[in-house]
Amino acid sequence: MRFSVGDEVSVRNDWPEKRGPAHIRTPHYVRGRKGRVVKELGAFPNPEDLAFARPADPRQLYHVTFPMRGLWPDPASNDEVLVELYEHWLEAP
Amino acid sequence: MNVLEADGAALLKAITKLLSAKGVLTEAEIAQQRSAVDNAPPGQGARMVARAWTDADYRAQLLSDGSSAAEAMNIPMRGMPPLGVLENTDEVHHLVVCTLCSCYPKAILGYPPYWYKSAAYRARAVRDPRGLLAEFGTILPPQVKLRVVDSTADYRWMVLPRRPDGTQDWSIERLAAIVRPGDMVGVTIPTTE
Numbered sequence: 001m002r003f004s005v006g007d008e009v010s011v012r013n014d015w016p017e018k019r020g021p022a023h024i025r026t027p028h029y030v031r032g033r034k035g036r037v038v039k040e041l042g043a044f045p046n047p048e049d050l051a052f053a054r055p056a057d058p059r060q061l062y063h064v065t066f067p068m069r070g071l072w073p074d075p076a077s078n079d080e081v082l083v084e085l086y087e088h089w090l091e092a093p
Numbered sequence: 094m095n096v097l098e099a100d101g102a103a104l105l106k107a108i109t110k111l112l113s114a115k116g117v118l119t120e121a122e123i124a125q126q127r128s129a130v131d132n133a134p135p136g137q138g139a140r141m142v143a144r145a146w147t148d149a150d151y152r153a154q155l156l157s158d159g160s161s162a163a164e165a166m167n168i169p170m171r172g173m174p175p176l177g178v179l180e181n182t183d184e185v186h187h188l189v190v191c192t193l194c195s196c197y198p199k200a201i202l203g204y205p206p207y208w209y210k211s212a213a214y215r216a217r218a219v220r221d222p223r224g225l226l227a228e229f230g231t232i233l234p235p236q237v238k239l240r241v242v243d244s245t246a247d248y249r250w251m252v253l254p255r256r257p258d259g260t261q262d263w264s265i266e267r268l269a270a271i272v273r274p275g276d277m278v279g280v281t282i283p284t285t286e
Contacts, residue, residue, distance in 0.1 A: 025245045027192050029219060041177075044247040061246055072220065079239040081219055082179075082187075084246035 003062060003090060007037045010093040011064075011085065016048075023051030026089045030081075033070055034093050039063040041084060060087040122172075129169050133203035137168055138251065139272035141201070143265045146256040155253060156180055163201060173200040177248040181279070185238045187252045188226065188279035190218035196244035198251045202274050209278070219243060229280045242279075252279040259285055 013032030045056035155162040159176030275281040
């Protein structure tokens, strides 16, 4: 599904690298975590296929912020991490 | 064969020949791309920043489309990943990292410093960014939000730092001279000292 700026999203808690060779651009530390879309970055060929020379469909890329306090056990601040994530890794929370 | 033990030069030659034989890239295109990064003049990012500090239209262009703003300064961006530029303000400070590998705005800044690719920098930038910044001598006031930018995908990210106080009457050349590569990934802050 498409997301818009301001949408709350969850990152899929999926670990394709455990099922076999994979090229994943979704960092471990955001999987299963909640964030918010701050920008639509356009569509790019899916790197998970591109890396294996397979036909790579364009996927929407989003800039998603995550509050540090949702990522780490000792969250004192209001700091955040901004990550580029492809649409197929995001779902409505 | 273990790729880490391979003869790098021979491997490069073999891959270059294969890419060329399969029609993916010509040897000339590869040479052109390597030369663009090898010869990225160290001051060109600083000149973009100094121009953005003194020219509101250019600043708007830089923040909305970094690649076109680079091309406007005669920096070749053809074949390079799109450049995104994030603005530091008195409310938010950006710090750029690539936790997955070593993505860096090479078209603008050339090759990254050695620490940028280290596992320690990549891990601590997201896990303990204020502690990491303190080791670079950068202490952010607590009310300034730190936004760590993890370059995970197709963009390369650069920071537009804040213009230091007391530089109102400085020329664009003098401004450009104080902007360091670290200022443009947010590990340091431009200073007039």
